[in-house]
Amino acid sequence: MFGFSNTASIFFNRSFWESVGIIIKRVFLLLQSIYAFSGNNDSNLLEHWFWSGCVLRSVRLLRSNSGSVQAFIVPATRRILEHRYKELHGLASYPQEIKFSYEELEHNVKKYWMMAETGNPQFAIACSEVASAFGFIGSLIFLSSLVTLYHFETTQYSDYNWSQKVIVGIQSLGNFIGSIAPAFRCFAAINCFELSKKWSVNHLNIFKVEEHWTQRFQFWKRSHVRSHIPGRHCKIVFHISKNVILNICIALQIMLVVICKLISLVPRSFMILISYCWYFCKLLIKFKNEVNVSNSNVRSEMNEYAMYVLQIEDDAKLSERISINALKSINKLLSKSEKNEPRNLIKLLKKSTGFKGVLEFDNDQVPPLHSEETKNSWSLVVVTLTAIVVALSNTADDHGEGLIACMREGLRIVRNIEECFNADSDLVNTRKAARRVWTQVEVYRKWLQIDLQKKAHERKTSKEILEWLRNDAVKIVIQFKSCKRRRIDDSHYKFIAASSMYRVSQTILIHCSELENWPTDGKLLEWLLNMIADILCACFTNLPRTIKMMYMCHHDAIEKRENSVRSAAQLLGRSRKILEILNTRQLPNIDVDSMAYISKWHELPKSEIPNGAPLNQNQLAFPSPNESVIIVNIGV
Structure with missing residues (x-):
C-alpha cells in the first residue's frame, strides 16, 4: 500500500491509540482524586486535575461525534464510489480474446490498482473535512496539556512533591498517546488533495x-x-x-x-x-531545472493512470504525491514478484513445444471400473503423473526430486486457475483429492499411504512398477464399490485418486506395449516429463483470464478489491516468463470457456493439437539431489 493508505488504515482506526490514552488518564485521575481528597489540596495540582478531566471528556466526545458524523455518510460514499468504479470499469475493460502480452496485463492491473486504492470508503472519509477538523482539535488538546505541564509548579513543602511530578507527567503522556491518531488524521487529510x-x-x-x-x-x-x-x-x-x-x-x-x-x-x-x-x-x-529521472518517469506514467482515480468530489484533484506513491507501490510489487519467478518450473516448460500431452495421459480404450465416473482436473492429472515419475525415478537418474521441485511451483499457479474456473462440485472434490495426494507425494514420497519408491528399491522393472500401481489402484476402487458405509471425507477422495491412477497407469502400459520394443527407463521418464510439461502449458493458457478475473473482482466488496488486485499483480509478476513462453505457441481451435477444463482439451481431435518435440530430443536437465534446488513451499 502506498503512504496515505497506510495512514488511513492504521491511524483512521483510532481505537487503539485513543483507548490507550484514555486508560492512562483514567488510572491517574483516580490516583489524583485519592490525593486530592486526602486533604492535600494543592491549587496547581487541582487545576491540572480539572484540565485533565476536560481532556478526557474531550477525547471521548471526539470519538463519539466523529464516528456518528461519518457513519451517516458511509452508505452514500459507497454508492458514489461504486457508481464511479463501474463507469471506469467500462473504460478499463478490454476484448475477450486470449492474449499473452505481459505489458497489456500489467497496464490493466495498474489501472484497477488505482481504482481499488482510491475507491476504498475508508480512504475517502479519511480525506474529508471531518477527519481534518477532529484531528486538529485533538492536536490542540495535546498542545494545551503541554502548556499546562510547562506552567505546573509543585508545592515546595508537600510530602507528595515527587509523586505530583510523576502523576502530571504520565497524564501528559496519556494526552500525547491519545492525540497521535487525531494528529495523523489531520496531517493526512490536509495533504490529500x-x-x-x-x-x-x-x-x-x-x-x-x-x-x-x-x-x-x-x-x-x-x-x-x-x-x-x-x-x-x-x-x-x-x-x-x-x-x-x-x-x-x-x-x-x-x-x-x-x-x-x-x-x-x-x-x-x-x-x-x-x-x-x-x-x-x-x-x-x-x-x-533539476529533474529527478526516476520521478519524472513515474510522473509521465501517472498521467496515463490519473483518469482511473476515484473521487467523491469532481473539483478536488488527488494530490500528485499520493498518486505517485500508489503507482510506485504497484511497480514495486510487480518487480518483487518477478524476482520470485518459478525457475524450476520454467526450466520444465521450455522443454515442451506443444500440447500433445493432454491427449496422451488418458486412453479411451481403458475400460471404467465404476459406473460413477470421476472428472479430471489439471492438478489431479499432474499429481498422478508426478507420483508415477517418483515411483520410477530410482530406476533411471532420479528425476523425481527435480520434478517435485517443479511441481511445488507449478501447482501454486494451477490452483489459482482452478479456483477461478472450476466451481463445479465434482471438480472441487477432485481438486481437494489432488491436494491431499500431493501432500503425501511431496512430504512422504507416498501415494495413498503406499511407498512409491519401494518397488524401485527392489530393482523392479518399469513395467512391473506400473502394473503394481495399477493393481493397487484397482483394489482401492473395488473396495470403494463393495463398501456400503462410506466415509465421505476419506474413502471418496481415495476413490477419486485411485480412479485417476488406474486410468493413467493403464494408459502408459498400453502405450508402451504398442511400441516395437519396451522403452528404456530413461526414454519412458522423458516421455512422462514432456507429457507433464505439455499439460501444464495447456493449463497456463488460462493465465490471462485468471489474472483478469482476479483484478476485476466484481463479486467482492469494495473494501476487498485491493487485496484481489494485489494477488493478481503477484501472480502476473511470477508468471512473466511463462507468458513469454506461451506467446510463441500456436493454440488449438478451442473456445475460450473450454480452455479452462482438461477434459475439453482431451476431447480435441489429434489433428488440432500442435505437435511437441520428438521423444528423443530435448533431454530434460533436472537438478540432481546433490545439486541446489530452488524450492518454494506453497502449501498445496
Whole structure:
C-alpha cells in the first residue's frame, strides 16, 4: 500500500491509540482524586486535575461525534464510489480474446490498482473535512496539556512533591498517546488533495455542504414507514413528527459539517500558505531545472493512470504525491514478484513445444471400473503423473526430486486457475483429492499411504512398477464399490485418486506395449516429463483470464478489491516468463470457456493439437539431489 493508505488504515482506526490514552488518564485521575481528597489540596495540582478531566471528556466526545458524523455518510460514499468504479470499469475493460502480452496485463492491473486504492470508503472519509477538523482539535488538546505541564509548579513543602511530578507527567503522556491518531488524521487529510485555485475557493466556502453528507437522512424522509397506528389523523401526526425529527437531524448534520469545515480552514490555510511559499522558493532557486529521472518517469506514467482515480468530489484533484506513491507501490510489487519467478518450473516448460500431452495421459480404450465416473482436473492429472515419475525415478537418474521441485511451483499457479474456473462440485472434490495426494507425494514420497519408491528399491522393472500401481489402484476402487458405509471425507477422495491412477497407469502400459520394443527407463521418464510439461502449458493458457478475473473482482466488496488486485499483480509478476513462453505457441481451435477444463482439451481431435518435440530430443536437465534446488513451499 502506498503512504496515505497506510495512514488511513492504521491511524483512521483510532481505537487503539485513543483507548490507550484514555486508560492512562483514567488510572491517574483516580490516583489524583485519592490525593486530592486526602486533604492535600494543592491549587496547581487541582487545576491540572480539572484540565485533565476536560481532556478526557474531550477525547471521548471526539470519538463519539466523529464516528456518528461519518457513519451517516458511509452508505452514500459507497454508492458514489461504486457508481464511479463501474463507469471506469467500462473504460478499463478490454476484448475477450486470449492474449499473452505481459505489458497489456500489467497496464490493466495498474489501472484497477488505482481504482481499488482510491475507491476504498475508508480512504475517502479519511480525506474529508471531518477527519481534518477532529484531528486538529485533538492536536490542540495535546498542545494545551503541554502548556499546562510547562506552567505546573509543585508545592515546595508537600510530602507528595515527587509523586505530583510523576502523576502530571504520565497524564501528559496519556494526552500525547491519545492525540497521535487525531494528529495523523489531520496531517493526512490536509495533504490529500492537490492545491488549486478552484479547490481552494470551494473549500473557503464553508457553507456549501455536499449532498452525500445528508443523503442518508433524505433517503429516510422519502422512504415509506409501515406503521400499525390506527386512524388517518394519527398517521398524519406520525409522519409529520418523523419528518420534523429528520429535519432536525439534517440541520444538526449540516451544522456539524459547517463547523468542521470552519475548523479545518486553520490547518488547510496554513498548508496553502506553506505550499505557495515553497512554490516561489523553487522558482527562485530554479529547482525545476533539476529533474529527478526516476520521478519524472513515474510522473509521465501517472498521467496515463490519473483518469482511473476515484473521487467523491469532481473539483478536488488527488494530490500528485499520493498518486505517485500508489503507482510506485504497484511497480514495486510487480518487480518483487518477478524476482520470485518459478525457475524450476520454467526450466520444465521450455522443454515442451506443444500440447500433445493432454491427449496422451488418458486412453479411451481403458475400460471404467465404476459406473460413477470421476472428472479430471489439471492438478489431479499432474499429481498422478508426478507420483508415477517418483515411483520410477530410482530406476533411471532420479528425476523425481527435480520434478517435485517443479511441481511445488507449478501447482501454486494451477490452483489459482482452478479456483477461478472450476466451481463445479465434482471438480472441487477432485481438486481437494489432488491436494491431499500431493501432500503425501511431496512430504512422504507416498501415494495413498503406499511407498512409491519401494518397488524401485527392489530393482523392479518399469513395467512391473506400473502394473503394481495399477493393481493397487484397482483394489482401492473395488473396495470403494463393495463398501456400503462410506466415509465421505476419506474413502471418496481415495476413490477419486485411485480412479485417476488406474486410468493413467493403464494408459502408459498400453502405450508402451504398442511400441516395437519396451522403452528404456530413461526414454519412458522423458516421455512422462514432456507429457507433464505439455499439460501444464495447456493449463497456463488460462493465465490471462485468471489474472483478469482476479483484478476485476466484481463479486467482492469494495473494501476487498485491493487485496484481489494485489494477488493478481503477484501472480502476473511470477508468471512473466511463462507468458513469454506461451506467446510463441500456436493454440488449438478451442473456445475460450473450454480452455479452462482438461477434459475439453482431451476431447480435441489429434489433428488440432500442435505437435511437441520428438521423444528423443530435448533431454530434460533436472537438478540432481546433490545439486541446489530452488524450492518454494506453497502449501498445496
